Amino acid sequence: MKLKIISGNANIDLAKQITQHLNVPLTETKVGRFSDGEIQVKIVDNIRGADCYIIQPTSAPVNENLMELLIITDALKRASARRITAVMPYYGYARQDRKSEPRVPITARLVANLLVTSGVTRVLTMDLHAGQIQGFFDIPVDHLYSTPILLKYFKEKNLSDVVVVAPDTGGVERARAFAKHFNAELAIVDKRRPCPNEATVMNIIGDVEGKTCIILDDMIDTAGTLTKVADAIKAKGASRIFAAASHGILSGNAKQKIQNSSIEEVVITDSIPLSNKGSIEKVVVLSIASILSEAIMRISNDESISALFL
DSSP states (O other): OOEEEEEOSSOHHHHHHHHHHHTOOBOOEEEEEOTTSOEEEEEOSOOTTOEEEEEOOOOSSHHHHHHHHHHHHHHHHHTTOSEEEEEESSOTTTTOOSOSSTTOOOHHHHHHHHHHHHTOOEEEEESOSSGGGGGGOSSOEEEEOSHHHHHHHHHTTTOOSEEEEESSGGGHHHHHHHHHHHTOEEEEEEEEEEETTEEEEEEEESOOTTOEEEEEEEEESSSHHHHHHHHHHHHTTOSEEEEEEEEEOOOTTHHHHHHTSSOSEEEEEBTSOGGGTOOOTTEEEEOOHHHHHHHHHHHHTTOOSGGGGO
């Protein structure tokens, strides 16, 4: 099958990097707006019988980018694409993956239904907020991890006495796996969240005194949790503090919080476009184009994805 890379407006830079790695041109696509804001899509190139990959994280503006993805998918389906893979480095609405209280939706499942209904035949994503979201789909889901990229970066820094810190109990598995590869100790933060985007640190489980700490999470949104965890482990005697996350949402005044915090460096990936970040001295952005392009090639050739992480 012909390999075709298509991009919406969510992260065109990442799509271009992927095409460079794959040595294929970016499929010409027109994604515009009518005067009332309706999304208008036209696939200029012929994609009949093609193996199509839409690069479109559903980051802010979330609803705009999600609708773009659905409409592009419909255009590809009606143009007789043989296979349509939604490449979503960041899966929006992933935090709404369960009924945490009465009379609330499970929006992560709703988004999965919308994708399948629109014509998506496979999803390629990275570091889902909750791994069980894969079960919301009745189509194949390939779940990638940014761990190899983050590990490589931190190992090159030659840090000593490292402790990997899970900012909440939900992130323990992720932090434990990272600590194992790094041959480091593990600490866990007991956190309470009285309301969305607000957290209170209750206790630190583990020894951080005199240690170099790496706070590991899947995403950084308002940076409220991150900076509070940093303050807590600093108060417990941590000597140096770094942070790492796959998705740098950085909404509200997150950039200012990070800049004013005791964290030396925050390492994120370009799953969400760099233009949304502005200029922040403490933030380092690593590219995930190589791992996404390798995964796309393996899917296209019917090869193993899990072999990437062995």
